[in-house]
Amino acid sequence: MNANNMARTVVADREEIVEGPNPLGLEGIEFIEYATSKPQALGQVLETMGFRPVARHRSREVLLYRQGDINIIVNAHSSGTALTEKPVIAAIALRVRDAGAAYRRALERGAWAVPVHVEVMELNIPAVHGVGTSRIYFVDRHKEFSIYDVDFTPIPTVDQRPPAIAGLHFFGIVQYIGNDRTEDWTEFYSALFGFSALPPEERFGILPKGRILRSPCNSFYLQLIEPEPGVLDVEDDECLQRMGLGTPDVQATVAQLRQRGVEFVASKGAQLDSRGALT
């Protein structure tokens, strides 16, 4: 007990190093995973948007779609829970400096670990529970080699690096939350991952409501949206609702995608293309 106290005093005497603004060394989104029982329907939508199926998972019914730097995984492998026809965002993978360290840091602060089910010779990607049934993966070494080389077999004859249409890139994710839950989720993303809330006057996006959190690497955003006033009892429906893609020139991109057969949801004052209506 005494020795313990001594040790503590010694530690306390040292200068405290304040944690940096990007504690995990976050560098954007590695992939977003959709789960659906109709993978081909979703795949078709993705293809009209310019994605290409580039690889297939070694042991499960999972496809990797890609364009530019955007990776989307379509998972039709039901493990225990029944998949719905409507695609849902099942996971986000964050690029971090050190996946193990990021994972341990999150657990240390009260995240729930996701038990991993890896087959032999597959990567053990650490994950914590996010909103609803979704998971948040930590991926490192994304520069040196591709995580997909291990778990996926490339589809022959397909260009493994299809270029992005009109410079499309990940821009944000919209999360629907329950009543009075904005503060809870803001705390969750800021304490565990280093996100920070934008002041209300600095807002953008096609839906001017909710709260926007900026990633510590400044490369993407999370938008938290509470239900409309008057809608009660929706706590069970918290989920990652849709993803938003960014482009340098919205009008040109829209025109290009229209040509490819993408139907846009008409709405007034749309500034950024955020097509979550993937159904």
Add this chain to the structure above:
Amino acid sequence: MSQFEGNIDDFGMDTISLAGPLKGKLDAIRDAGFSQVMLLARDLVQHPNGWQAAVQEVKDSGLRVTGFQVLRDFEGLSGHLHEYKIDIAKSMLEMCSALGCGVMLACSSTSTHATGETSALVRDLRKLAMLAIPMNIKIAFEALSWGRTINEFPQAWDIISQADMPNLGLGFDSFHLFATKTPLDELEMLDPDKIFLVQLADFMWNEIKTVEERISTARTFRVFPGEGVHSEALAELTLKLHQMGYRGDYSFEVFNDDYQQMPLATVAQRARRSALWLGEGVLRRSVPLPNQMRLRR
């Protein structure tokens, strides 16, 4: 029970006041006109058909679950003891979530193995609250009057304020407040939105001198508000909380060995009398209109 007999919607019973299996307790509480119940983890795990069956029984009863109790001796531990308590906390949160209950009660540590260092207490409570965020559960932290480091609510409030988590707030038990004779003026510094639960109980003596006596009274001989010698103080407390803007639930935290050997309906009627006294006599709640929508706050 007709709604015209009085408004006791703000008050709920605690299963610890009643003897026997869960189903009988739920029936007695509902039959006495209550709309909510405070549950113990033991109520679920003792169920002969497993805890999921107990959850279903609670849901079928139509009673709203005021809160789920109690996580003990959580904060201030280190190493394997801390890891162990985290597992216990997770397990309780899972049961709480399955009940659709939004508040879990944690009471201050009595463990001699726990440190009293503020920074460690703050860190652990932050972690507990973080675990509860994805499940939409609020943590009500209560100062046990025989807690080792935290034994009065102003100390608990201090830790809660430092932890600064949106879903970490105060659980308030009138028994402990009266036992330690904490002045009511201290309530002034609380943020009413951060009081997540108020538990009320009375007892039969004016003063509790020793800690041992405090523990044995707390665990065996509490009575419903209005039945003991602290009725006036309880009335003052609830009025004060109301004036401050507290609009949350009140639960009767009445441990009593005698009630454990009385018919459930008799005990529930005593609780009802107590709720009517507080609801009608003290807080003067108006009778709800037919089909009135109940707001969340």
